[in-house]
Amino acid sequence: MSQKKKKILILGGSGFIGNALYKELYAYFDTYATYFNTDRGLSKNHKFIQWDLETEDIGIMLQSIRPSIIISCLRGDFDALVHQHQSLIQYTLRYDAKIIFLSSANVFDAFSNFPSYEYDKTLSESVYGRFKIKIENALLRLPNKNYAIVRLPMVFGKKSPRIEEIKEYIKNEVPIEVFPNVVVNATTISKITQQLHYIINRSRRGVFHLGSDDLIHHDDLILDICQASGHDQPILKNVFDSNDDRYLAVIPKDNILPKNYHISIKEVVEESVF
Structure with a gap:
């Protein structure tokens, strides 16, 4: 599949990371994104779709766009997010698509004595961390080619x-x-967008820690x-x-990107x- 024909849907495209990803990817891929109540002129861009994750099921949008790659940068009600990701997983299995899920260092916040690597056991004391773990665990049951879990430190x-x-x-x-x-450890928005572009371009899969070395x-x-x-x-x-x-801290060790x-x-x- 050529780059131009790869169809990408960014969920949370009006947020800080989601919008930066759209700006990085739209010139190279057929890229769509969602926004909720932060318009900033996004309604004039026909690649942006207004969507409320708490009241509208994602399935209708997925059937309309038929993305081959879905990037989840969503924030919001945890129960609604879990429900929507279940729909994403069903779509991914049916159409052999791929989910790139932006997770967090907080999936390890119950561990305090050492930094964490990609395939360390997750355990969190925070509600936010436990929510991220719940979605990660659902994605980890997919075939390896159908997901990438991207854990981020402070951006x-x-x-x-x-x-x-x-x-x-x-x-x-x-x-x-x-x-x-x-x-x-930490990272910057410009580095995240470069890294995710590479992961998409090279069809990389698995769990990634995109923090500083x-x-x-x-x-x-x-x-x-x-x-x-x-x-x-x-x-x-x-x-x-x-x-x-x-x-x-989320340190890259097992799933390494080029220098x-x-x-x-x-x-x-x-x-x-x-």
Whole structure:
């Protein structure tokens, strides 16, 4: 199947990651996306479809578009999301399509003593993490060729919600919450879009950890970004949730992308300067 004939549907195309993916992919593939209540002129783009995941079943849209690849960047009510992903799985099996599910480092948030790799056991103490695990487990029962699970750490970049929030806090002299005992990795929106483009292009499958290869304490990362942006003494509020270092990091180890698709914490900081 040629690139132009690959039909992609991005669920959550008006969100930060979903919209960046649409901008990355639409010139190369027949790309569609959904939006809910954030229009921003999206209704004028005939490749964007208004859709309410809580009241409208995804099946009608799938039958209309017939995508060969579905990228799930959805946020919303957890029960509704589980229901819609069950419909996605049924469609995938019937039409031999592929689901790319954007998951999170939170699927490992019950583990604190070490970073996590692609095929480590998942276990979460948070409602959000347990929701992601539930969908992951359903996808893992599919044939390997029909899914890719993409686990993301914190996502930065100049226009990212995290950086916009930091800018507002600095502007209004509000303390920025940091976690000195939490060891993380991170990535940027530009790197995610490149990586997912590669995964689609090369028909890669399985579980991917798309975080930086190296680690940093959360407070050091935020301080580095602020200082690189010219704010040498931002107001930080230290939040200690344990006495020892706790890891919340998804490290690539088993399902590796080529070297030019890797990222370091130094690059995350450079790409997040505001």
